[in-house]
Amino acid sequence: MRTLVLLGLAALLSACSHMGDALKDPSAAAGATTRDARFMSDIVQVNLAGIEAGRLAASKAHSPDVRRFAQEMVEEHAALQEESRRIASEKGMPVPREPAARHQAAMEELAGISGQSFDQAYLEDRIEEHRRMLELLAETVSEGKDRDLRAHAQKAIPQMRRDLDTARRLAGEMP
Numbered sequence: 001m002r003t004l005v006l007l008g009l010a011a012l013l014s015a016c017s018h019m020g021d022a023l024k025d026p027s028a029a030a031g032a033t034t035r036d037a038r039f040m041s042d043i044v045q046v047n048l049a050g051i052e053a054g055r056l057a058a059s060k061a062h063s064p065d066v067r068r069f070a071q072e073m074v075e076e077h078a079a080l081q082e083e084s085r086r087i088a089s090e091k092g093m094p095v096p097r098e099p100a101a102r103h104q105a106a107m108e109e110l111a112g113i114s115g116q117s118f119d120q121a122y123l124e125d126r127i128e129e130h131r132r133m134l135e136l137l138a139e140t141v142s143e144g145k146d147r148d149l150r151a152h153a154q155k156a157i158p159q160m161r162r163d164l165d166t167a168r169r170l171a172g173e174m175p
Helices: 002-024 026-030 034-060 064-091 101-111 115-143 147-172
Strands: none
Touching: 034 064, 034 101, 034 115, 034 147, 064 115, 064 147, 101 115, 115 147
């Protein structure tokens, strides 16, 4: 009997020590993985780029429709970014604070263009980035381990599809 009590106590202590590890690493407790952290980092990167590109286009676009779309992109990506950062913080996932070098280079290139050429280049950039974002979100939903991250990605997909459709429509209306 004494042996059973000692074995039970040892099992309880072992379980408690693993719980302590999970409490030290919130992402472990929440089911987040290194891959989940990468998904989140990539989502944040695309949002940062969307905000930056939108701000540039909102002030520089030739077409009023493109300016409106750009302002919507700033607002939508900022809201998505806020939610992404909240989830990342809760999960202990580090996230970037500025766009990736490739996004910065694209913004520098866009900044050097004007008029209808700017509008077309901006829309082409947004089409490509929204396609990439949709692929990333779908991959996050299907392969992510953290349920909050998966739900966040799933919630963003319809919005990204609408934005992609709008960018395609506006690009098709360019002279």
